[in-house]
Amino acid sequence: MTMKKIAVYPGSFDPITNGHIDIITRGLRMFDELICLVAYNPNKTSLFTVEERMELIRAVVAKDCPQVKIDCSSGLLVDYVHKIGANCVLRGLRALSDFEYEFQLALMNRRLNREIETVFLMTGYQWFYTSSNLIKEAASLGGSVQGLVPDLVNERLIEKFKKVQGKNL
Numbered sequence: 170m171t172m173k174k175i176a177v178y179p180g181s182f183d184p185i186t187n188g189h190i191d192i193i194t195r196g197l198r199m200f201d202e203l204i205c206l207v208a209y210n211p212n213k214t215s216l217f218t219v220e221e222r223m224e225l226i227r228a229v230v231a232k233d234c235p236q237v238k239i240d241c242s243s244g245l246l247v248d249y250v251h252k253i254g255a256n257c258v259l260r261g262l263r264a265l266s267d268f269e270y271e272f273q274l275a276l277m278n279r280r281l282n283r284e285i286e287t288v289f290l291m292t293g294y295q296w297f298y299t300s301s302n303l304i305k306e307a308a309s310l311g312g313s314v315q316g317l318v319p320d321l322v323n324e325r326l327i328e329k330f331k332k333v334q335g336k337n338l
């Protein structure tokens with residue numbers, strides 16, 4: 170019997186973008202199952218709650234794709250990966266600026282648990298400049314992010330910022 174190849178794809182996913190979806194879709198060609206892990210720090214502020222972020226991932230990818238599972242954790246990543254019986258972490262790489270941080274993170278995780286490997290996929294060229302932070306910044310100022318995020322995420326961003334602006338009036 171061959172073992173199921175499971176990878177954990179961790180991130181803040183605040184919110185999920187087409188760049189994330191590209192990595193998930195391509196990751197599924199290498200792994201039998203991908204766990205999108207909403208990794209959060211309870212002391213950090215986010216635009217979407219953990220539940221909202223998980224719900225958006227479910228609606229835009231996991232709903233039609235049983236190989237994608239969703240979970241959340243605020244603990245040590247390698248502990249989570251070990252606990253669920255996986256040994257791979259999937260990450261996406263955009264510009265050179267990602268590289269430095271991802272290198273540090275991968276080395277730290279390897280030091281913490283040598284059984285776990287990090288696998289990187291280069292971003293699709295359309296998503297080179299797509300980050301959740303930039304998306305939020307543009308959307309907060311009323312800029313259109315259509316085409317960079319799924320339509321549902323676009324709608325949720327518009328609603329969120331309407332509420333935020335409403336509060337500031």
Ligand code: ADP
Pocket residue numbers: 179180181182183186187188189192259260261262263267291292293296297298299300301302
């Ligand atoms: P962000 O950096 O957009 O806030 P996350 O913290 O959710 O995203 O990132 C989770 C993982 O997804 C990281 O490995 C990150 O490099 C990757 N990722 C995010 N956006 C993209 C993209 N546009 N193309 C490829 N990988 C991406």
